[in-house]
Amino acid sequence: MMDSIAADIRWFFPFADLRVNLVHVQAVYKPWYQNFLLHWTFALEVLLWLLAGHFALHDLRARRTIGAEAA
Known part of the structure; x- marks a missing residue:
């Protein structure tokens, strides 16, 4: 999707x-x-990557916390 902003993408090909x-x-x-x-x-693009990394890290930490509480 990000390439659609500044690069030519043929979305409807063929x-x-x-x-x-x-x-x-x-x-x-x-x-x-x-x-x-x-x-x-x-x-x-960098901002979107940082946001995705933030949410992935947040999700990973939440899963570790839940897993530690269950054990």
Whole structure:
């Protein structure tokens, strides 16, 4: 899903060759990957990864607590 924000994804392939993206990242920096690292969409992706990690860690700790209480 995150690639749909700044990369061309063919969600309807093979039925249609339509490329879907919400934001076009301009080629401003060299090397090419800095354009993605310095774009606001990369910060959004990092934020989503951090939130997912937070919730996964919270769930893991909750399961350990429940398992320790049952023993």
